[in-house]
Amino acid sequence: MDIVTAISITISIAAFILSTVALWQTHFAKSKLVNTVGNLQIRLYFLQHKKEKWYLPTIEIPISLTNEGARVGKVLGLRVRVWFPDLPDSQKYQLINPLCEVDYKKFDSMNDQLFEWTDEAVLGEWMPFTVLPKQTVTKHWVFQSRWDEVIIQDNVIFELEIFTNVVKKWRKIAKWKATLSPEMWNTSIRGVSSFVFMEANSEALTLENNNYKAK
Numbered sequence: 001m002d003i004v005t006a007i008s009i010t011i012s013i014a015a016f017i018l019s020t021v022a023l024w025q026t027h028f029a030k031s032k033l034v035n036t037v038g039n040l041q042i043r044l045y046f047l048q049h050k051k052e053k054w055y056l057p058t059i060e061i062p063i064s065l066t067n068e069g070a071r072v073g074k075v076l077g078l079r080v081r082v083w084f085p086d087l088p089d090s091q092k093y094q095l096i097n098p099l100c101e102v103d104y105k106k107f108d109s110m111n112d113q114l115f116e117w118t119d120e121a122v123l124g125e126w127m128p129f130t131v132l133p134k135q136t137v138t139k140h141w142v143f144q145s146r147w148d149e150v151i152i153q154d155n156v157i158f159e160l161e162i163f164t165n166v167v168k169k170w171r172k173i174a175k176w177k178a179t180l181s182p183e184m185w186n187t188s189i190r191g192v193s194s195f196v197f198m199e200a201n202s203e204a205l206t207l208e209n210n211n212y213k214a215k
Contacts, residue, residue, distance in 0.1 A: 005012070007089070007140070012062060014146040015059040018031075023174060023203065027103055030069050030070075030071055031051060031067050031069035031070075031071045031072060031073035031074075031131070031133065031164075031165070031166050032066075032068040032069040032073075032166065033065050033066070033067055033068075033073045033131060033164055033166060034066045034067075034068055034071075034098075034174050035064065035065050035066075035162070035174075036064040036065075036066075037061065037062070037063050037064075037160060037173060037174035037199055038061065038062035038063070038199070038212070039062075039063055039196050039197060039198050039199065040060075040061050040158055040160075040176045040178075040196070040197045040199070041056075041059070041060045041061075041174075041176075041194060041196050041197075042058065042059050042060075042112065042158075042178070042194070043058045043059075043060075043111055043192055043193065043194045043195075043196070044057055044058075044067070044184060044185065044187075044188035044192065044193045044194075045058060045095075045114050045188065045192055046188045046192075049072075054146055054147065054148050055147045055148075055150070055185075055188065056114070056144060056145070056146060056147075057144070057145050058114075058143075058144045059080055059098075059142065059143040059144070059158070060107065060140060060142050060143075061080070061102075061140070061141055061143070061174075062138065062139070062140045062141075062161060063078075063106065063138070063139060063141065063160070063174075064136060064137070065134050065136065065137050065138075065140040066135070066136040067132060067134060067135055068134070069134075069135065070133050071133060072130050072131070072132055072133065073129050073130065073131040073164060073165065073166060074128060074129075074131075074164060074165040075128060075129050075130075075131070075162060075163075075164055076128045076163045076164060076165060076171060077128070077161075077162065077163035077170070078098050078141060078143075078153060078162055078211075079095050079096065079097050079098070079143070079156055079160075079161050079162070079170070080095070080096040080143045080159065080160055080161070081093055081094075081095055081096075081158075081159040082094045082095075082096060082156065082157070082158055082159075082163075083156065083157035083158075083159065084151070084153050084155075084156060085155050085157065086153060086154070086155050087153070088184070090099060090143050094145065095146045096143045096144070097126070097143065098126040098141045098142070098143050099125070099142045099143060099144040100122045100123070100124065100125050100126060100140050100141075101122070101123045101124050101125075101126070101140065101141055101142070102117070102121045102123060102140050102141075102142050103121050103122075103123055103140075104140040106121035107121040107140065111192065111194055112194075114192075118202075121125055123165055124163075126141070129152070130134050150185045151153070151180050152180055152181065152185070153179065154179050154181075154183055155177075155178055156177075156178045156179060156180055156181070157175065157176070158175070158176040158178060158180070159172050159174065159175050159176075159191050159198070160172070160173055160174040160175075161173070165174050168181070171193055174199050174200075175199065175200075175201065176197040176198070176199055176200060176202040177197070178197045179196070
C-alpha cells in the first residue's frame with residue numbers, strides 16, 4: 001500500500017467517524033438540560049379569618065432551561081426544600097411544591113395584593129413541561145405553603161430541586177442562604193413583606209449593600 005492510498009483511507013475513516021459523531025449529536029444523543037436560576041423572592045402574607053391567623057410564605061423563582069441534547073427533555077417535578085439547620089432533627093426541613101406559573105411583570109406589580117395576582121398574573125397551575133432539543137424555556141414558578149406560626153431563624157437555606165426524565169431522581173440545582181427575622185414578620189402583620197435573596201453560587205452583580213430588601 002503506497003502512502004497516498006494510506007492517507008486516503010485515513011481521511012475516509014476520519015470523515016466517517018466525524019459524520020457518525022455528528023449524526024449521533026443531532027439525532028440520537030440524550031437530552032441534556034442546562035439550568036440557570038435567578039434570585040429567590042419570598043413574600044409573607046398574613047391572613048386572618050375570625051380568630052384564626054396564619055401566614056402564606058410565597059416563593060417566586062425564575063428558572064431557564066436549555067436542552068443541549070438531541071431528544072426532548074422533560075421536567076417532571078420541581079420543589080423547594082427549606083432547611084432550618086438550627087432546629088431539632090424532626091423539624092429540620094420542609095418541602096414546598098410549585099403552585100403555578102406566573103407572568104412576572106403582573107405578579108411583581110401586584111405583589112402586595114394576594115387575590116389580585118392570583119386572578120390576573122397566573123398563567124397556569126403546575127404541570128410537568130418539556131424542553132425541545134436546542135431550545136430554551138424560561139418560566140417563573142411560584143411555590144406556596146402555609147405556616148400557622150411565626151418562624152424566626154438566623155440560618156435558613158432554600159434549595160431548588162428538580163426531577164427530569166434524564167436524571168430520574170431529585171437533585172439540587174440552586175441554593176439560597178437567608179434569614180427570617182422578627183422585623184420581617186412585623187412587616188407582614190402590617191401588610192405584606194417581600195425579600196429577595198441571591199442564589200448562593202450566582203455570578204450576577206448586586207447593586208445593593210444588603211442581602212434582602214423589604215417592601
